[in-house]
Amino acid sequence: MSVDSHVVESGRTRAYGLPASRPDISLPSPGSKPKSAWRLIPAIDQHPGCVAYVQRLPGRLLVFWAAIVLAALLNWLGINFFIAPLAVACAYMEQHRRIVMSLATWLLLYQSGFLVDVGLVERVAAQEGVANQISQGLLYTGMLALVFSLFSCLLIFWHRIVAIPAFRRPTLGLIVLFLGLVLVAESPVAAGVPRVLLWSFLMTLLPYLWFLAYALAGAGNRERLPFWQHLGVFHPFWGSTLTPFGKGIAYLQKFDAKTPEELAVTQLKGLKLAAWTFLLASSLSGFNSLIHRYLGLPSFDDTFLHYLAGTAYPHYICWASLLANFVEDVLYMSVFGGTIIAAARLAGFRLLRNTWRPLEATTLAEFWNRYYFYYKELLVDHFFYPAFLRYFRNHRRLRIFFATFSAACVGNLIFHFIRDIHFVADMGLWNAVVGAQSHAFYTFVLAIGVALSQMRVGTRKVSKGWLRGRLLPCLWVVGFFCVLHVFDAPLDREHSIWQRGQFLLYLLGTDTWI
């Protein structure tokens, strides 16, 4: 399963295939008491006494110290969570919060070189034989200034620009612009210095592309926010990937804790999530040690490479490594997203968890929603809704199928092709496109599966019983994603769809039939 590709239900809920509601960010109702059932992590956010205490100075200091302790514990497992105390401090800045948040974001971006892949630009300059003619430092600084000036102008004037029909769909425009520039950069007319300049621009733009898409969508709203507030959450300081965790400022401000009580509950939820993440990270570490060190099970990528080398592991080893890979992947995603959302909550944003009980999913669509929430949201916001609102409006089932396919296949593929655009610079455009064939097949099968799952849920009868209603659907979901993973690992452009298909046949014991 690709990192970027992929929501306790009653019988009635599952019958409609809807993700169960996610009460993990709601405020306790007045007079509510914590549930009496034993919990691994106490429901401190539902305890009125705890919530009241955290609103006072000693309570705030306690939250701060708890964040430091959790950061130290996670650091012990190799996970950097030292942003947590800064997030707590940021939350207490009240009317200055957005300024401090933006400054923290920009400071961390500065420390990480604004996430620009300078190495790729250097390689292109060397390939073009112009490395001596270009000052990489000057190019990097100039391109950052150009790109951020461009972002600022777009955000300031977007409410006027968006009135022009050709600019009504910012995401489409950004994708066309980005891929168009890649085409130009790889064409013979751009040989030499222009190619280096174009790749420098693309590499500077790339980390912020989807943040800009969310910002432009938000900048078109009736309530206009200053451009620097949009820029202040381009890779917010609590963490992100190319997928914006928390979308843009227009979305974030709806999740902003607006009262001391909301802030207290949000931060207590952040501490709970960080503690839960620590437990999951410990489980992942223990699982890795047990499976790979103690039992000596190879990684899934190893089993595939051994098969190709003609020294295939026995079938049961390959299946065991495939299942172990699935467990590790789900645990990793929970830990990875958990630290980011915990930090965002400590900063005062009531964001939904990124990964939420994925193994309870009984449909493919539900798993996709529970596994990587913010990536699914990105595809829904930028690919699903635009298709759903425009096409096949009089054909209900076709409409849902087409929109789901647009998101899970087309959007998914475009996202990953852009994310891995360095392959184009390194391998050439044609080789990079051909190398994406296996991932294209992966997204196609995923999209068909999720789309059919979406369409079936509306008509499916309620299955009764734990076995047929719960266990078998869960096993089907896990099995589907395990098998599909064969076409998505290792994440490279070197292995063909045919090689991966042969390995799948080997796994199924049918490779000798052909």
Next chain:
Amino acid sequence: MDMTVDTKIRSQMRNYVIQRLRMKGDGAPLGDDDLLFTSGRLDSLDAIEIIMTIETDYGMNFSEIDFDLTRLDSITAIADLIDRQPS
């Protein structure tokens, strides 16, 4: 739009949303200004069903408006959206 029609829309949408929330095991009370999506009670995928219901029942064309999910984020927001559609 007169008061009676607005009240009728609110009532219909409130019943519909409550029905959907109950399907999800959420029996908590629902006020007209309670947030549906940004509170996590409904998911972006639930919006599909709400959009199709509004299109069918009120003849709205969502492709003609600047849609974002916050325009469906409460009973009041949904009623306003329907109220403001060109007749």
